Amino acid sequence: MTIVKKIKENLFVVIVVLAYIIMFIAKPEMGIESVKSSGYYIKEMLMIMPVIFVLTALLDMWVPKEKIMQYLGKDAKAKGVFLSFVVGSISAGPVYAAFPMCIMLHKKGASIRNIVIILSSWAVIKVPMLINEVKFLGPKFMLIRWVLTVIAIIIFSWITAKIIKDEDLPGEVLTKTGLHINRDACMGCSLCVKNYPELFEMENKKALVKSYEALDMDKLEKVIKACPVKSISYNEGMNMQYPFLPDSADCEK
Template identity: 75%
Template sequence: MGIESVKNSGYYIKEMLMIMPVIFVLTALLDMWVSKEKIMKFLGKDAKAKGVFLAFVIGSISAGPIYAAFPMCVMLHKKGASIRNIIIILSSWAVIKVPMLLNEAKFLGPKFMVIRWILTVVAIIIFSWIADKIIKDKDLPSEETSQVGLIINKGACMGCTLCTKNYPELFEIKSKKAVIKAHDATTIDKEKLQTTINACPVKAIEYIED
């Protein structure tokens, strides 16, 4: 049993190492291509039923394991998506993805799949509404700050090491989080730093000039 557990762990670690770089790239591309105004319009608090429907669609047509959804949801929240819609995306991704429903219908029957899908959707709507009342935007990691200079949002950082690869003279990883090395602010390569900021999949790095 112990050997099988180790084998299973190795399989999932290998899966994560193969999937997460792709997710980081896709998240970065979405961040560049989709404006904050559009995210707020279609997934923000004022999107109402339209936002709920779109959140269900995004979660349902997704591919990959649930942990692949977290970087994207961090990006969506940063750009104005409501907590309720983020919860719907995560929940849909986990339990009502289209490939999952097709397999469920094949092995358990269409009737079982449809009834389970309806009950699950109702439950997601109820619990996302409750969670939205309890959890506030300020409870989630935020990039908002009054500081100036180079800043890393430790709450958002996933320790992906892209910053250390793009600008090793300025960044390093400690305790699975990116940290800023001691440096002279006047010697920062602005172009290299901007490339590093753009490469961060969760936009945890910010440079605010005086």
């Protein structure tokens, strides 16, 4: 049963491994090329993602929530749309590097529409890409594609904001009191366990909260700030006899 459970928990990885095995059996050359390509992207991620997590944490600490809401929130309107295009366009690196930053921005008040614009701009109209596009395809092609892409991003970001609500995204600030880990957003980095092992532990590659009767607020604050994807939140106001007992969703075993 344990093996079956592990397979279910890591179903995607199992499917990928099986696909590679089948590929190596059917077409060994293609399998070798696939492994090389995968190795390249894994190496790229290992080089880029730590830097992104550090920058995201610094932005989270240095930029007040009020500023994010003012310039990227729902009330920012045209100003927010313009700034989102700028942020996405001047960014460097693959688009998956934008996901941790967008989680942080959303948690601090950035609107769904502006998050979509940042991600889309990062993916298809960032400046380094446009420079290379001019070099290979010419300025006319680049300019027409840029204009049409910007129009499409504006339209689709508006549609997305109508369909997707704030509460649909993981990492949302919770209104319930106490200590909570959004396990959907948790990436299993184990920083919380390393910094506060008395309170946190890992289960199935996700962090969870241990039962606890007292809390070191200084350590907890450091852990919350250190979390790369901001999946840990704390709100005061629980039963004062056991104010920091996690709810069943956090420590289900």
